[in-house]
Amino acid sequence: MESLMGLLSGFAVAMTWQNLLYCLIGVTVGQLVGVLPGIGPTTATALLIPLTYGMQPVSAIIMLAGIYYGGMYGGTITSVLINTPGEAASVITCLDGHEMAKQGRAGVALGVAALGSFVGGIASILGLVLIGPPLADFALRFGPTEMFSLMLFGLTMVVGLMGASIVRGLVAMFIGLSLSIIGMDPISGVLRYTFNQPFLINGLDLVTIAMGLFGLSEIFLGMENLAAVGKPEKLTSLLPNRDELKSTTGAVLRGTGLGFLIGLIPGTNSAIPALLSYSMEKKLSKTPGKFGKGAIEGVAGPETANNSYCGGAMIPLLTLGIPSSPTIAILLGAFIMHGLTPGPILFTQNPTFVWGVIASMFVGNAMLLIMNLPLAGLWAKIALVPAKLLYPIVLIISIIGAYTVSNDLWDVGVMLVFGVIGYIMKKIDIPMAPIVLTYVLGTMMEKALLQSVKMNNGSLVGLIESPISLTMIILAAVVLSGSVYAEIKHKKSAIAGEID
Amino acid sequence: MKKLSVLSAVMSACAVFAAAPAAAQGAFPQREVTIVVPFNPGGASDMTARIIAKGMEAELGKPVVVVNKAGGSGGVGMSQVARSAPDGYTLSYIPVELVMHKALKLSDLEPSSFEFIGQTTMVPSAVTVPADAPFNTINDLIKYAKANPGKVRVGNSGAGSIWHIAASALEGNQKVTFNHIPFEGAAPAVTALMGKHIEAVTVNAGEVKAGVDAGKLKILAIMTKERDPAFPKVPTLIESGINLEFVGWGAFGAPKGTPKAVLDVLGAALKKAASSDEFKQFITSRGMVVKYRNPEECKEFVNNQYVFFNDLLSKMELGK
Numbered sequence: 001m002e003s004l005m006g007l008l009s010g011f012a013v014a015m016t017w018q019n020l021l022y023c024l025i026g027v028t029v030g031q032l033v034g035v036l037p038g039i040g041p042t043t044a045t046a047l048l049i050p051l052t053y054g055m056q057p058v059s060a061i062i063m064l065a066g067i068y069y070g071g072m073y074g075g076t077i078t079s080v081l082i083n084t085p086g087e088a089a090s091v092i093t094c095l096d097g098h099e100m101a102k103q104g105r106a107g108v109a110l111g112v113a114a115l116g117s118f119v120g121g122i123a124s125i126l127g128l129v130l131i132g133p134p135l136a137d138f139a140l141r142f143g144p145t146e147m148f149s150l151m152l153f154g155l156t157m158v159v160g161l162m163g164a165s166i167v168r169g170l171v172a173m174f175i176g177l178s179l180s181i182i183g184m185d186p187i188s189g190v191l192r193y194t195f196n197q198p199f200l201i202n203g204l205d206l207v208t209i210a211m212g213l214f215g216l217s218e219i220f221l222g223m224e225n226l227a228a229v230g231k232p233e234k235l236t237s238l239l240p241n242r243d244e245l246k247s248t249t250g251a252v253l254r255g256t257g258l259g260f261l262i263g264l265i266p267g268t269n270s271a272i273p274a275l276l277s278y279s280m281e282k283k284l285s286k287t288p289g290k291f292g293k294g295a296i297e298g299v300a301g302p303e304t305a306n307n308s309y310c311g312g313a314m315i316p317l318l319t320l321g322i323p324s325s326p327t328i329a330i331l332l333g334a335f336i337m338h339g340l341t342p343g344p345i346l347f348t349q350n351p352t353f354v355w356g357v358i359a360s361m362f363v364g365n366a367m368l369l370i371m372n373l374p375l376a377g378l379w380a381k382i383a384l385v386p387a388k389l390l391y392p393i394v395l396i397i398s399i400i401g402a403y404t405v406s407n408d409l410w411d412v413g414v415m416l417v418f419g420v421i422g423y424i425m426k427k428i429d430i431p432m433a434p435i436v437l438t439y440v441l442g443t444m445m446e447k448a449l450l451q452s453v454k455m456n457n458g459s460l461v462g463l464i465e466s467p468i469s470l471t472m473i474i475l476a477a478v479v480l481s482g483s484v485y486a487e488i489k490h491k492k493s494a495i496a497g498e499i500d
Numbered sequence: 501m502k503k504l505s506v507l508s509a510v511m512s513a514c515a516v517f518a519a520a521p522a523a524a525q526g527a528f529p530q531r532e533v534t535i536v537v538p539f540n541p542g543g544a545s546d547m548t549a550r551i552i553a554k555g556m557e558a559e560l561g562k563p564v565v566v567v568n569k570a571g572g573s574g575g576v577g578m579s580q581v582a583r584s585a586p587d588g589y590t591l592s593y594i595p596v597e598l599v600m601h602k603a604l605k606l607s608d609l610e611p612s613s614f615e616f617i618g619q620t621t622m623v624p625s626a627v628t629v630p631a632d633a634p635f636n637t638i639n640d641l642i643k644y645a646k647a648n649p650g651k652v653r654v655g656n657s658g659a660g661s662i663w664h665i666a667a668s669a670l671e672g673n674q675k676v677t678f679n680h681i682p683f684e685g686a687a688p689a690v691t692a693l694m695g696k697h698i699e700a701v702t703v704n705a706g707e708v709k710a711g712v713d714a715g716k717l718k719i720l721a722i723m724t725k726e727r728d729p730a731f732p733k734v735p736t737l738i739e740s741g742i743n744l745e746f747v748g749w750g751a752f753g754a755p756k757g758t759p760k761a762v763l764d765v766l767g768a769a770l771k772k773a774a775s776s777d778e779f780k781q782f783i784t785s786r787g788m789v790v791k792y793r794n795p796e797e798c799k800e801f802v803n804n805q806y807v808f809f810n811d812l813l814s815k816m817e818l819g820k
Contacts, residue, residue, distance in 0.1 A: 046542025050550050143697030187682055189604065189659035198572030198579060198607055266691040321710035322694060323687040330542040332687075332710060337785055343714030406570050451681055455653055455697065
């Protein structure tokens with residue numbers, strides 16, 4: 001009850017015209033940087049902090065937080081329209097979102113993404129208001145050991161992403177894991193596969209890889225025969241059809257829960273809930289064959305999950321002062337710069353500030369929905385642009401985007417190389433999703449496992465001693481054996497069918 | 501008529517601009533100055549450079565632009581500046597990492613790759629533990645570590661990072677054995693400390709401020725020579741009887757061979773920028789300390805640090 005009263009007073013703060021304006025600026029900037037490949041919300045938040053120096057603290061944080069969750073809305077647009085993710089959280093949306101655009105359903109994809117984002121965003125902020133503090137304390141129990149087991153569980157989901165051929169799926173997994181090894185060894189500091197290139201010391205950038213694998217390879221493939229590039233005849237409405245409505249609702253609800261929970265766990269990033277939601281939707285779907293060919297759940301789930309993640313990730317920050325993800329760490333810096341230290345004390349010392357920021361997140365999500373629904377129809381028209389006009393533009397946007405990752409041509413080169421790799425992979429039919437999932441999880445798993453082993457003086461025992469970790473490992477084993485069993489049963493019945 | 505007057509105004513303005521440099525015999529700077537920050541936006545280094553850039557801009561009368569070129573533990577950005585034309589138009593924010601690169605085999609950079617314009621900041625390291633830990637002084641922690649070799653897990657901001665070396669320096673000084681746990685940056689290490697997955701961290705004081713204020717963490721000692729004004733009650737290592745001083749720092753430099761006249765202009769602008777109230781307020785709010793050293797003092801300090809770190813790093817098993 002106390003928190004609801006707080007929230008009401010927060011709305012009084014958030015609804016002043018200055019704060020509404022700053023909120024609008026924040027979510028608009030967020031939306032824009034989400035659209036542009038390369039510059040993500042993390043960079044944008046960081047770059048704008050100095051500008052907030054003379055502002056009221058509450059306005060400053062309202063604006064910066066707006067960039068953070070606004071970015072999750074924008075990233076979808078380029079994923080769907082030109083198969084080039086605007087930021088890491090929308091990488092997986094390329095797979096089905098762009099297929100939908102090719103079928104003239106870009107509007108549906110964007111509309112569903114906007115609605116899902118809104119539901120995920122609002123639900124996670126409600127979660128923050130109602131059940132945040134006790135959950136945040138629980139989430140602190142996730143150390144490196146628990147993190148590894150959680151990621152292990154996530155990795156078993158990759159089985160569902162493999163597509164028709166297990167061998168090709170394994171090849172893709174292998175590529176993803178190999179890429180994740182590049183860079184400095186997280187424990188000993190040994191340089192691996194860096195070939196004396198300082199650019200490789202910190203590894204490769206996910207968005208750069210994805211821009212090449214998804215976006216550029218699509219262009220290369222399309223250029224082989226420009227006339228035959230699939231272009232929709234007309235655009236459909238913004239709403240999913242009746243058959244899809246139920247599965248879409250399910251995907252949105254599951255995405256909300258998943259994103260919120262992962263947001264609570266320190267050390268995660270917004271790409272993880274999106275990837276896991278996609279894997280989960282495919283696994284739960286009655287028609288997994290539709291994934292990769294324009295399944296609406298493959299857009300609705302991840303896009304909801306990454307927004308819900310944002311609200312969840314604010315909980316450890318606001319209640320305990322914990323920087324749980326890169327963007328949140330920058331927000332924490334902004335709090336401190338404005339003389340505010342996030343944590344339990346802030347709620348008692350400066351309640352109007354905290355509740356003002358929380359209330360503004362409701363307002364900001366509403367603004368984003370209002371902005372995005374009509375825009376979805378407009379954006380969708382881009383799908384009608386002929387390839388010979390669209391491709392050069394996409395190429396230029398991608399190159400600029402890759403350049404902005406670290407203001408260096410190096411990333412442009414990396415993107416081009418991955419464009420060629422993606423082209424070859426599409427030619428020989430190797431699925432893309434496992435590469436992205438194993439790349440993201442592989443990097444984190446390796447670090448977490450090595451940290452865990454080091455913390456237990458070289459022993460793996462921590463993985464079983466921690467109850468959370470043990471539960472995750474058992475779950476992983478169940479999922480894996482379940483998949484194997486289903487596969488065998490499927491094969492057997494197929495063989496039996498042939499004999500009949 | 502109006503058009504004409506605008507045109508003539510523009511032309512006369514051009515004439516003034518064209519004449520001014522000639523009068524000043526090509527005084528530096530003629531155009532915008534770029535400061536390369538070798539880390540991502542948003543961190544303490546980036547913010548330091550941006551506020552300094554703003555101050556220098558006011559002094560130099562030409563735009564001072566900050567560009568982020570992250571990667572290779574600062575190596576990508578610093579190497580680029582070291583290789584660029586020594587004309588004073590491309591400068592680098594130089595973090596303490598510069599003196600560690602050679603020993604860690606990260607790059608060939610060394611202090612002699614740069615001309616120093618001045619030092620602006622010190623970044624104190626704080627030995628921090630959970631608020632309910634059974635240690636109340638740094639000596640309690642050391643005593644426990646001596647009795648239990650390898651039991652004290654100390655989180656740092658990455659293998660071979662400055663705060664990893666801070667813990668190693670303390671370890672070597674006190675002849676104890678810590679279990680060093682590297683994290684990707686200081687923030688995750690602090691998070692793990694709050695979750696009590698590790699026993700202590702030796703990261704910069706600014707990173708633990710939120711946890712300390714929230715009553716979740718306590719600082720046992722500051723590793724600088726003098727107390728940190730942000731935590732006036734916390735003793736230094738030296739006050740606690742541990743003869744060790746360890747500090748991160750931030751400086752600015754130009755490529756080797758930049759003319760003395762240009763360096764003087766830049767040095768004066770940097771000194772002014774580093775003494776502004778805005779800069780002081782920001783640095784203190786982020787748990788850092790304003791420490792200005794002029795070009796000569798800075799050069800000497802960095803060279804001493806180079807020797808100190810090379811000595812320390814040669815005793816550690818890193819990058820092998």
